[in-house]
Amino acid sequence: MSAGPSLDEALEEASVGASVTVSGPATATGLRRARAWLTRAAEPGSVAFWRFVDEWGPVEAVRRLRAGSAPDAVRALVGPRAQQDATLADLARAQRCGARLVTPEDDEWPALGLHALTVAVAEEPGQPRYQSPRTVAPVPPVALWVRGAARLDELFDRSVAVVGARASSAYGEHVAGELGHDLAARGWTVVSGGAYGIDGAAHRGALAAGGPTAAVLACGVDRPYPEGHGALFHRIAADGLLVSEWPPGAAPHRHRFLVRNRLIAALTRGTVVVEAAARSGAQATARRAERLGRPVMVVPGPVTSAMSVGCHELLRDEALRAALVADAAHVVEVVGRIGADLADPPARPQQARDSLSDVAVRVLDACPVRRGVSAERLAATAGCEVVEVLRVLPALELADLVQWTGTGWRLTPRPGGAGDGPEGAGGG
Amino acid sequence: MSAGPSLDEALEEASVGASVTVSGPATATGLRRARAWLTRAAEPGSVAFWRFVDEWGPVEAVRRLRAGSAPDAVRALVGPRAQQDATLADLARAQRCGARLVTPEDDEWPALGLHALTVAVAEEPGQPRYQSPRTVAPVPPVALWVRGAARLDELFDRSVAVVGARASSAYGEHVAGELGHDLAARGWTVVSGGAYGIDGAAHRGALAAGGPTAAVLACGVDRPYPEGHGALFHRIAADGLLVSEWPPGAAPHRHRFLVRNRLIAALTRGTVVVEAAARSGAQATARRAERLGRPVMVVPGPVTSAMSVGCHELLRDEALRAALVADAAHVVEVVGRIGADLADPPARPQQARDSLSDVAVRVLDACPVRRGVSAERLAATAGCEVVEVLRVLPALELADLVQWTGTGWRLTPRPGGAGDGPEGAGGG
Numbered sequence: 001m002s003a004g005p006s007l008d009e010a011l012e013e014a015s016v017g018a019s020v021t022v023s024g025p026a027t028a029t030g031l032r033r034a035r036a037w038l039t040r041a042a043e044p045g046s047v048a049f050w051r052f053v054d055e056w057g058p059v060e061a062v063r064r065l066r067a068g069s070a071p072d073a074v075r076a077l078v079g080p081r082a083q084q085d086a087t088l089a090d091l092a093r094a095q096r097c098g099a100r101l102v103t104p105e106d107d108e109w110p111a112l113g114l115h116a117l118t119v120a121v122a123e124e125p126g127q128p129r130y131q132s133p134r135t136v137a138p139v140p141p142v143a144l145w146v147r148g149a150a151r152l153d154e155l156f157d158r159s160v161a162v163v164g165a166r167a168s169s170a171y172g173e174h175v176a177g178e179l180g181h182d183l184a185a186r187g188w189t190v191v192s193g194g195a196y197g198i199d200g201a202a203h204r205g206a207l208a209a210g211g212p213t214a215a216v217l218a219c220g221v222d223r224p225y226p227e228g229h230g231a232l233f234h235r236i237a238a239d240g241l242l243v244s245e246w247p248p249g250a251a252p253h254r255h256r257f258l259v260r261n262r263l264i265a266a267l268t269r270g271t272v273v274v275e276a277a278a279r280s281g282a283q284a285t286a287r288r289a290e291r292l293g294r295p296v297m298v299v300p301g302p303v304t305s306a307m308s309v310g311c312h313e314l315l316r317d318e319a320l321r322a323a324l325v326a327d328a329a330h331v332v333e334v335v336g337r338i339g340a341d342l343a344d345p346p347a348r349p350q351q352a353r354d355s356l357s358d359v360a361v362r363v364l365d366a367c368p369v370r371r372g373v374s375a376e377r378l379a380a381t382a383g384c385e386v387v388e389v390l391r392v393l394p395a396l397e398l399a400d401l402v403q404w405t406g407t408g409w410r411l412t413p414r415p416g417g418a419g420d421g422p423e424g425a426g427g428g
Numbered sequence: 429m430s431a432g433p434s435l436d437e438a439l440e441e442a443s444v445g446a447s448v449t450v451s452g453p454a455t456a457t458g459l460r461r462a463r464a465w466l467t468r469a470a471e472p473g474s475v476a477f478w479r480f481v482d483e484w485g486p487v488e489a490v491r492r493l494r495a496g497s498a499p500d501a502v503r504a505l506v507g508p509r510a511q512q513d514a515t516l517a518d519l520a521r522a523q524r525c526g527a528r529l530v531t532p533e534d535d536e537w538p539a540l541g542l543h544a545l546t547v548a549v550a551e552e553p554g555q556p557r558y559q560s561p562r563t564v565a566p567v568p569p570v571a572l573w574v575r576g577a578a579r580l581d582e583l584f585d586r587s588v589a590v591v592g593a594r595a596s597s598a599y600g601e602h603v604a605g606e607l608g609h610d611l612a613a614r615g616w617t618v619v620s621g622g623a624y625g626i627d628g629a630a631h632r633g634a635l636a637a638g639g640p641t642a643a644v645l646a647c648g649v650d651r652p653y654p655e656g657h658g659a660l661f662h663r664i665a666a667d668g669l670l671v672s673e674w675p676p677g678a679a680p681h682r683h684r685f686l687v688r689n690r691l692i693a694a695l696t697r698g699t700v701v702v703e704a705a706a707r708s709g710a711q712a713t714a715r716r717a718e719r720l721g722r723p724v725m726v727v728p729g730p731v732t733s734a735m736s737v738g739c740h741e742l743l744r745d746e747a748l749r750a751a752l753v754a755d756a757a758h759v760v761e762v763v764g765r766i767g768a769d770l771a772d773p774p775a776r777p778q779q780a781r782d783s784l785s786d787v788a789v790r791v792l793d794a795c796p797v798r799r800g801v802s803a804e805r806l807a808a809t810a811g812c813e814v815v816e817v818l819r820v821l822p823a824l825e826l827a828d829l830v831q832w833t834g835t836g837w838r839l840t841p842r843p844g845g846a847g848d849g850p851e852g853a854g855g856g
Contacts, residue, residue: 171730171732174732175731175732299731300728300729300731300736300740300743300752301728301729301730301731302599302729302730303603303727303728303729303754303755304599304602304603308728309754312728312752312754315728315743315752316751316752316758323744324728324740324743324744324752326731326737326740327731330744
């Protein structure tokens with residue numbers, strides 16, 4: 001099936017630092033193959049497994065697992081799969097359906113969003129606590145299988161999760177569709193799980209607005225579940241992305257949906273729950289998002305509807321501090337909320353600048369007039385962390401000081417601005 | 429029309445302390461006639477007028493107004509009405525429709541609820557601020573015209589306002605009716621404004637449960653508005669109360685509804701808004717209730733319904749701290765909420781007593797075993813203020829330590845309690 005070197009040969013090469021990244025499954029580097037191997041070796045969501053990989057690095061972690069020299073707890077997670085190797089087959093299978101493996105070593109790795117999981121797992125106790133099926137440890141993925149043309153980090157940079165019940169009502173689907181449409185029309189990526197009901201309605205609304213949307217799956221990206229959404233997944237892959245932690249061919253086991261949900265929460269700037277029954281999975285997703293520091297938004301509904309009971313429970317939970325949202329404007333108000341760096345949404349830009357924090361002023365000064373640049377570029381120019389830049393950008397945007405061109409950030413053109421010339425559309 | 433002494437003679441008598449209260453319009457005391465006169469002399473809701481009456485007492489206030497020796501600002505409010513006297517006619521007219529004047533001097537005066545207005549007016553500035561038509565000063569009424577057999581204070585002791593839009597939807601009316609029914613079934617008096625839409629549905633729901641309900645009107649209790657609710661008002665007067673600050677015959681002028689709304693907020697333990705359009709009167713009522721220290725509760729609805737937009741605005745207003753309620757149990761949870769005197773709703777009564785505050789223990793000790801007694805009696809026995817008793821009673825009730833017999837408070841009978849004898853129904 002594969003023309004490349006054996007996995008162990010590739011690992012050997014990688015460990016001595018000989019290889020350079022070349023595209024194509026057969027020529028994948030040892031590091032890439034190690035990551036691919038790890039996605040099949042153990043179920044994601046295990047603290048012990050992630051820590052083992054984090055400690056040794058993926059290449060050495062795989063070598064130790066295959067050599068039987070990993071700790072017992074980690075070896076138990078992998079079992080007989082330690083001696084198997086489907087990496088080249090998996091990579092080839094991904095390539096055939098237009099998918100690829102994205103690893104933390106790649107430029108498009110969504111490091112910022114996943115940072116919340118890295119922070120969260122660091123706070124987990126050394127000895128894993130008893131975990132009920134409902135609680136999934138906040139662990140970063142070792143790699144992501146991604147199907148579609150868009151860059152993973154860019155698509156998720158301004159993204160909102162819209163989730164809810166599969167057994168949704170006509171009301172819920174209508175609202176999810178409107179939200180998906182209006183968020184996409186405002187330049188936000190609508191992220192959901194691709195399920196029937198609310199998920200599907202949100203994806204379709206976004207596609208109807210011509211905006212990108214992403215489905216984070218609990219199975220392989222080559223066989224997205226449910227099959228009845230085949231046409232929808234095809235459109236999502238064409239305009240947006242299908243994303244999964246599991247390798248091609250993986251089946252949508254029940255437990256995987258819960259593991260997947262933590263990824264939806266982490267990758268997005270906030271989660272909107274549209275319809276949820278009492279004590280439902282959508283509620284668990286909302287609480288997970290809150291624990292990851294992501295705002296939770298909830299759409300209310302008729303108190304006579306069983307599919308809104310869970311939503312109202314979330315809104316009544318004072319500890320959760322969920323925001324009631326009735327439309328996309330309310331959602332953008334939350335996910336684009338003024339951060340700790342700015343006091344209030346200022347009425348006039350002239351005054352706005354005076355109230356800016358030190359970092360915000362530096363980011364503003366780093367912003368080009370015409371061509372939009374990435375947050376990473378802004379951070380380099382401003383001399384601060386990317387995370388700081390991303391923290392102040394929403395506030396600067398709300399204050400109408402900077403704008404998103406679709407590909408980057410630039411200063412908002414001022415009417416009569418001296419020597420700014422005509423407004424050029426930001427380049428790629 | 430009247431056989432009694434002239435108003436001025438009656439005031440003269442009252443000012444020398446000669447008279448004793450006797451029932452019947454013609455024999456009304458000077459004090460009672462002074463209160464009746466004041467309800468017709470000026471529109472309620474004026475800080476200056478209320479302070480003048482508070483300073484001089486009603487009898488002397490009326491004498492000064494009639495003699496032209498009141499301050500100009502107050503005289504301007506009364507105008508030529510200073511020389512008119514319809515008190516005996518008003519009292520007779522009230523009597524004919526089964527109504528009476530209730531004054532602060534009467535036992536049934538709802539002093540506790542109105543105390544919030546007394547506190548609020550004390551905080552008003554000496555020079556009245558500019559008041560938009562939407563803002564009404566929080567001023568206590570000088571007296572209340574009441575139609576129906578129930579005691580005013582008892583009916584409002586455990587009461588909840590259920591208010592909302594006149595142009596309500598079928599959904600809103602359904603929910604208001606259910607709430608009215610279920611609150612009445614739990615022993616709470618449902619208070620509203622008697623209007624079409626939500627108000628009417630709430631009243632009807634309470635009546636359907638056989639519970640009392642009260643309509644606080646913006647016109648005379650002998651001609652309740654709207655006329656289309658004639659049969660409903662008749663049933664309310666038969667089982668509950670019609671209440672108004674305006675004398676018999678008063679017309680429902682637009683401004684009076686806003687003035688009336690503060691009374692609904694003050695007289696009840698909390699206000700539930702069922703449906704409200706954007707920037708509507710129901711929102712103003714909710715904000716008024718919050719300023720008077722009354723919890724605001726809001727029923728959500730479909731985000732696609734214009735009649736729920738105002739409700740969602742209220743729930744989105746963080747400063748208001750409105751509680752989302754979906755049913756009567758949620759409402760009772762708020763209005764019967766554990767006060768500052770108790771920590772948590774204790775699971776077992778034995779432990780509950782240990783966590784009681786000093787006042788709560790004294791109130792508990794003052795509670796009789798069989799026959800229910802009033803909060804006033806409890807205060808006298810416990811040696812504390814009535815307001816303190818009323819603050820701890822809900823918590824004691826929630827902890828199942830005391831119970832409301834329908835007419836008074838007593839200890840909750842314990843199974844196997846030593847020497848308590850059979851549980852007697854509380855007397856009148």
